[in-house]
Amino acid sequence: MRDGTLQEFHRIKRLPPYVFEEVNRLKAGARARGDDIIDFGMGNPDMPTPPHIVEKLVETVSKPRTNRYSTSRGIPGLRRAQAAYYERRFGVTLDPDTQIVATLGSKEGFANMAQAITAPGDIVLVPNPTYPIHEFGFIISGGAIRHVPAKTDEEFLAGVDQAMRHSIPKPIALVLNFPANPTARVASLDFYSELVTYAKNHDLILLSDVAYAEIYFDDNPPPSLLQVPGAIDIAVEFSSLSKTYAMPGWRMGFAVGNERLIAALARVKSYLDYGAFTPIQVAAAAALNGPQECVDEIRAVYKARRDCLIEQLERAGWSIPAPTATMFAWAPIPEPFARIGSLEFSKLLLEKAHVAVSPGIGFGEFGEGYVRIALVENEQRIRQAGRSIRKFLSEPLESMHNVIPIASSQI
Numbered sequence: 001m002r003d004g005t006l007q008e009f010h011r012i013k014r015l016p017p018y019v020f021e022e023v024n025r026l027k028a029g030a031r032a033r034g035d036d037i038i039d040f041g042m043g044n045p046d047m048p049t050p051p052h053i054v055e056k057l058v059e060t061v062s063k064p065r066t067n068r069y070s071t072s073r074g075i076p077g078l079r080r081a082q083a084a085y086y087e088r089r090f091g092v093t094l095d096p097d098t099q100i101v102a103t104l105g106s107k108e109g110f111a112n113m114a115q116a117i118t119a120p121g122d123i124v125l126v127p128n129p130t131y132p133i134h135e136f137g138f139i140i141s142g143g144a145i146r147h148v149p150a151k152t153d154e155e156f157l158a159g160v161d162q163a164m165r166h167s168i169p170k171p172i173a174l175v176l177n178f179p180a181n182p183t184a185r186v187a188s189l190d191f192y193s194e195l196v197t198y199a200k201n202h203d204l205i206l207l208s209d210v211a212y213a214e215i216y217f218d219d220n221p222p223p224s225l226l227q228v229p230g231a232i233d234i235a236v237e238f239s240s241l242s243k244t245y246a247m248p249g250w251r252m253g254f255a256v257g258n259e260r261l262i263a264a265l266a267r268v269k270s271y272l273d274y275g276a277f278t279p280i281q282v283a284a285a286a287a288l289n290g291p292q293e294c295v296d297e298i299r300a301v302y303k304a305r306r307d308c309l310i311e312q313l314e315r316a317g318w319s320i321p322a323p324t325a326t327m328f329a330w331a332p333i334p335e336p337f338a339r340i341g342s343l344e345f346s347k348l349l350l351e352k353a354h355v356a357v358s359p360g361i362g363f364g365e366f367g368e369g370y371v372r373i374a375l376v377e378n379e380q381r382i383r384q385a386g387r388s389i390r391k392f393l394s395e396p397l398e399s400m401h402n403v404i405p406i407a408s409s410q411i
Contacts, residue, residue, distance in 0.1 A: 014139050020362050023346050027356050038385040040373045041356040043181070043327055047246040047301060050294035056286035060279035070275040073266050074102025074254075078281045081288035082254050089213075090224040092232075098259045099232070101266050102284075104276055106211045106240040106253040109265070111137040112272065113207060113236065113255065116264040118143040123171040125163050125204075127156065129360060129367030131181045134209065146171065149366055150183065153191050157198075164202055173205040179212040179222050182363045182372040183330045184323035186216070189223045196228045196235070205261065206235040211253075214244040214295055216325040217303045226257060236261045243327060245287045246298055252276055252284045302327050305375040305382060312386025317393050320373075329373040331357075336397050342371055353392040355385045 023041065030037055060066050073079070079096035086092045094100055103109030114137035118124070124138045127150035135145050146167055148159035164171060176195070178187035199206050208225040216222055225231050236257035242248040255265055275281065309329060310322045320331040332338070337345045342359035349355050349371075358374070360367030377385070 011140055015136065020358060022343065023350065023356065023359065026347060026350055030350065030354065035354050037350070037354050037356055038377055038381050038388070039356045040375075040377060040385070041358050042376070043243075043374045044376055045243055045246045045248050045327070046376050046378075047298060049246050049250070050287070052290055052294075053245060053247070053283050053287045057279050057283035060282040066278040066282070068278070070278045070281060072269040072273050072275045074100070074275055075278065075281045075285075078102050078285045078288075081285040082256065085288045086224070086226070086256065089221075090227050092224060092226045094256055095259075099256055099262055101255045101262055101269065102275060102281065103238070103253040103255055103269075104273065105242060105251040106209060106238040107133045108251070109238045109253055109255040110134065110207070110209065111140070112268050113238075113261070113265050114138045114141040114143065116268045117173065117205065117261070121169070123167050123169060125160060125171050125174040127175060127177060127180070128365060129182055129363035129370075130175070130177055131209070131363065134175045134177060135364070147364060147366070148174075150180070150185070151366075153187075157191075157194060160195075160198065164204070170202075171204065173207055174199065175207050175209070176225065177209040179210075179216065179325035181209075181212065181326060182328055182358070182360070182367065182370075184326045184328055186220075186222050186325050189227060192223065192225050192228045192231070196225070196231045199234050200230065204234070206231070208235060208237040210237055211240040212243060212326040213239065215299060215302055215327055217299075217306060218324055222325055232257055234258060236265070241284055241287055244295055244298070247284075247287070250276075250280050250284070252280060302375050305377075305379060308379045308382045309373065309375065309386075312383055313389065316386050316390035318389065327375045329375070330360075331371050331373055333360075333369055333371060334393060338369060340397070342368055346371055349389070349392065352395070353385070353388040355388055355392075 027037055079100040082100050083094045083096045086094050110133050118138055118141040120142040122143045123146055124143050125148050126135045126145050128147035138145060146163045148156055148163060150156050160174060178185060210224060213222050224237060225235055226237055236255050238255050240253035255262060306323060313320055318334045320329055323329050333342060333345050342361045346357050346359040349357060358372040360370035
């Protein structure tokens with residue numbers, strides 16, 4: 001390789017520098033110096049996996065036959081468990097044999113679906129801001145992205161229509177993510193119904209990420225796109241056990257929906273993997289089929305942390321909206337720090353307050369002006385962070401070193 005660089009490779013050249021890596025590097029350096037960093041950066045659940053799920057894993061792993069190759073589609077019992085969940089939770093009937101594939105988390109499912117349906121130059125509509133895989137899964141696959149601003153339902157619907165009318169070639173798919181990472185926005189069934197009608201009229205595939213469907217804080221559980229009559233004709237939905245059951249490292253998720261699209265995903269996966277380790281799949285089925293009080297308990301912990309975070313930041317002089325779902329708060333950068341941008345603000349917050357957050361620019365250009373705060377520290381640590389942030393915000397920006405205001409062209 002010339003100069004020992006990766007930049008000769010076509011797909012690598014299409015990937016920009018990972019914004020979060022700069023904050024992660026500073027965070028690692030601070031910890032190496034012995035600093036106590038309160039880390040709200042990565043959405044990495046910190047709660048223990050419920051005992052009955054772990055016990056099922058231990059029970060199954062001791063059986064020699066479970067050490068063998070599994071199946072990339074997922075074992076039948078797990079696919080049946082996911083079908084039962086959709087029937088129970090959303091009133092949606094699915095065929096476990098043709099409409100469900102088990103994935104190695106929703107992220108892998110999204111990336112491999114992109115591989116399955118994207119030809120070079122195909123255009124895909126993606127919300128902005130959004131979780132990076134929603135965009136870069138298609139970029140890695142040779143597709144092109146058209147961003148749709150996603151602050152309100154009206155703005156999003158208008159943006160989709162404008163993109164459809166002005167894109168050549170015509171877009172093939174639209175990505176949805178509700179409850180949304182990073183913004184925590186929740187969709188209604190009426191909103192989904194409008195999108196399904198529009199997509200059918202324009203021959204558009206809908207790809208919906210509902211990884212946070214069970215992390216909500218009011219009396220209205222977020223719906224599934226597949227609840228809309230006829231949605232299954234054009235849509236696939238991706239979900240994960242990572243947040244619902246505090247199983248992030250287990251890498252267990254699902255793609256469900258249209259038979260043709262699921263078959264395409266299964267075909268790609270059959271060349272790439274043999275599925276998750278069978279004991280993990282058996283334990284995942286136990287999670288879906290077993291007692292669900294653990295989900296209520298996990299949800300209650302996130303709600304308590306959310307309430308604590310909102311209160312502590314308010315006391316610190318930083319008022320932010322209370323999210324109604326997800327494990328994130330989407331926080332506008334406080335004045336006068338807004339003018340330096342989300343990346344510089346995140347670096348300053350880490351350096352001066354020893355609090356790590358994710359810069360909004362890492363989720364797309366329309367994420368600038370915000371930071372994402374993950375509810376992955378306990379309430380005591382959140383209160384500690386609040387005190388540090390209060391002290392940080394009380395200091396004039398001009399007194400802090402290495403502050404480089406961003407130019408308007410960078411926003």
